[in-house]
Amino acid sequence: MPIRFLAAALLAVVSAAPTLRAQATPAQTPAPEISIREPRDGATVPRTFTVVFGLKNWGVAPASVNFPRTGHFHILINTDAGAPGTLIPADSLHRHFGTGAIETTLTLAPGTYTLRAVLGDHEHKVISRELVSAPIRITVR
Ligand SMILES: [Cu+2]
Structure with missing residues (x-):
């Protein structure tokens, strides 16, 4: 019985989907998101540690490549990025x-x-504030 209920609920969602799609702006592109996935904010790390970048709705390309909606990562230490x-x-x-x-x-x-x-873009320039992550604070022991 619960499965039948779930199937009915799913059917309702699928049926509603065309309506939801019709309301979306076709030219709208999702905003990019950048983060430092590792280490975590507030972490204590050894002198040599791994940094893992996170990026959504944008691409990564080597610095020499000029391709729309791509760039390469930078780490800024104890400083903020300049204006776009x-x-x-x-x-x-x-x-x-x-x-x-x-x-x-x-x-x-x-x-x-x-x-x-x-x-940064292929010329190492800041692209936008959306592509500057929230700061994380770490302690190196
Ligand atoms: Cu660069």
């Missing part, structure tokens, strides 16, 4: 992953740090 269109510096606080890497290892001296992931 700003060149991301290449120094100890701005690490570039121009090969298209989606995870990496970092080695930092013991202390407390704020990390942000930023997707």
Whole structure:
């Protein structure tokens, strides 16, 4: 009996789907989301640790590739990204992953740090604020 109820409920959802689709704007594209999946905010990590990037509704490409809605990751250490269109510096606080890497290892001296992931375009420029992650705070022991 519960299965029959579930089937009826599913049928109702499927029937409603064309109506829902008709209300969506066809040209609407989902907003990109960027994050640092690992380490977690507030984590304590060893001097050398893995960083895993997260990205939704956007693509990853090597720095040399100019393709719409793609970019490569950067880690910003104890600093925020500039405005969209700003060149991301290449120094100890701005690490570039121009090969298209989606995870990496970092080695930092013991202390407390704020990390942000930023997707940059093929010219290493900030694309948009949506492609600057929320900061995470970590302690390196
Ligand atoms: Cu770059």
